[in-house]
Amino acid sequence: MMDSNDLEREKGITILAKNTAVLYNGKHADGSPIVINVIDTPGHADFGGEVERGLSMVDGVVLLVDASEGPLPQTRFVLRKALEAKLPVILLVNKTDRPDARIDEVVAESQDLLLGLASDMSDEHPDLDLDAILDVPVVYASGRNGAASANKPENGTLPDNDDLEPLFKAILDHVPAPTYDDQHPLQAHVTNLDASPFLGRLALLRVFNGTLKKGQQVAWVKHDGSVKNVKI
DSSP states (O other), rough: OOSSSHHHHHTTTTOOEEEEEEEEEEETTTSSOOOEEEEEEESSGGHHHHHHHHHOOSSSSEEEEEEETBBOTTHHHHHHHHHHOOOOOEHHHETTTSSOOOOOHHHHHHHHHHHHHHHHHHTTTTTTHHHHHHOEEEEEEEEGTEEEEEOOOOTOOOOOOSSSSHHHHHHHHHHHOOOOOOTTTOEEEEEEEEEEEEEEEEEEEEEEHHHHHTEEEEEOOTTOOOOEEEEO
């Protein structure tokens, strides 16, 4: 659904990072709706710039692997970037109802990948929390059926649950909520620019402090250090 680029639709892959927001009001929301911002990044190393820009805006990662295919060669690149950014990881094994699903092997392959990356990175990043890297929660799902579970289903079968509550619970339990001060002067990091024939120029950004409002004047700091005043 988020792959809207013509080439993405033709090839069936993600090339450009996309963002959306989910308003969660389920049983783990404690009575107050929670906004979960989602960024879908490409899985291939050829689009590494999109991956790194996406990771700079998030507080955690849901690593999606196919219950039959398992981790792909490019998964290593994306996962390494996430670990270098010290982001918590949730392993989501999707398509458990595929006839050729091999769930145990896929989970083991994913854990081996984590172990290998942790070993490779330990010398370069001595401050890495190896225990946290290896202690990754696993959620099993069938996205097509909108079902997820923390319990491992049999190969080729659906999860023992009929909604996505276990996935939301894993996200709320393991991904920290962002913190910011809305009374502080505006600080925001722009990661992507776009244009719309209806809205004009667009900027995808993460607000770290302060607030943004329509008509507000802000200072746009460029890479060369120059500053330009623009209107929202």
